[in-house]
Amino acid sequence: MPRTARILLLTAAVAATLSASLAACQRKEDKAAAPAAPAPAAPAAVTNAAAGAPMSFDSKTRYATVKLTLPDAIKSKPDLHAPLYAAAVRDLRQFSEGAQADLSEAGGGSNPYEKTIAFDPGAETGKLFSLSRTDSEFSGGAHPNTLFSAVLWDKALKKQLGFADLFRPGSDLASLDKALCDAANAAKQARSPGSETATLGGKMWSCPKAVSTPFVLTPGTTPGKAGGITFLIGAYQIGPYSDGPYQIALPQSVFRPLLNPAYADEFAGAPVKAGDVTPKT
Template sequence: MKRLGQGACAAALVVLAMAGCRKDDTQAPAVATDGAPAAAAPADAAPTAVELHDVIETNARYVLGIGYPPAANKYPGLAQALSDYAEHAKAELLKAVDELGNDKPTAPYELSLAFDMAVDTPRVVAVSAEGSSYTGGAHGQPLEARFVWLPEKAQLLTAQSLLDSPKGWQAVSDYTSDKLLEQATVRAQGEEMTPEEQQAQVRNLSKMIDEGTAPEAANFAQFQPVMDAAGRIAALRFVFPPYQVGPYSDGTQTVDVPAAVLLPYVAADYRELFAHP
């Protein structure tokens, strides 16, 4: 994602502002700053009340736009998590602005962040966060995050709590690395280069893929459910931001891991949420 020009950024901010007015009854399947969403709060903990509102700020030094789905306000704990993420991104931008001192940037710094409802069912809710933060350089820093909220448990579903054994993350690692390598091979074949150059490119990408999909929960922190017609999780879509499993030019990449692959390792508290073969 290249940095927006001032005119394009203004248009993008208008879109963000309008995003909060969209209907939120769709169920389309859909790092961030520095890490996964905060750890799940206990069900009996009362989250701090927060009301999400779209934010637009513009001045000579920075342009800021944040858009929220109104439906997220139904879930106070989820709303708090979204607010915390956005406030962190905003704080990072303002810190960079402050570090300019009396200098004026050649182009305004920019934060563009849109939260959207990806899933909204009685048992599973998911919100995607996508955008970028520009504080100088050739392009902005991509922002990618996913938040999965379980209304019945009043908690976030995190990667750390999802699978209950190292074997589970090994299975996810094997599956996602194979799919990402397939995608990399297809991309290489579509480019104008010799077979030898294609093979070299895939070899280089395979190293990034192996590192970015090592069997650790932190590498799979960003995910969202893909629901079936019965309202159960048919797959989890793992999201890999730019640089994790490929160069910036490859953008965000995703892999859907079927429930059948995950179920043998899903923690007992969450197995009922998944579609069974």
């Protein structure tokens, strides 16, 4: 083969090899540059709080009628709303099961039991939200039984607080107990003049200790602040059932030195909803 022809063939072969190599490199670069297809997004977990909870519950069987009601104010507190609803419904279902067991053993359900749970709002401040809970049960007898409890909620921490959280640890509560006892007796005399006075540690009628008495925040004259605390005292505690329960509001000035500094600024002014009696200071 002439020398010129061989040179042309070699040149063509080299050109073809270079072209193939360049094409391969381009394919690799294109593949690397192409964005990876996004992975399918995992479905967001739906929590009880995010899903919300009902505002009421009721159930009726031949053995029991039960009902729960919640206030509109709780709608904006989903982290409290959901567990509070779940716990109350659980209590009502257990009551219904107990009623069925009792009445079945007795031979029938002609007189079904009844239970209601009602939550009502107390005052709300920048940090705190409060609710009272009233449980009314009837399982036979002359009248239903009524029990009180309460919820104090720290909105920022999203947790329930107890008496020991609101007040300074190790505080001497003697002055608070006396103020509560005096106010309870004033309310008792206003309702039943001449009735026997309740005393701390009394044998007949005994004043409750503040630490063991449910309470809610009392609305105050200063916007966004609680004017005091309203203690919830059940029937039979300081007088006969016929006297009924008491709501005793104490002004924040009575117990302000005892407050935990973390919550002291949530109180100011005077109560605007006094319950039965608001003592003067």
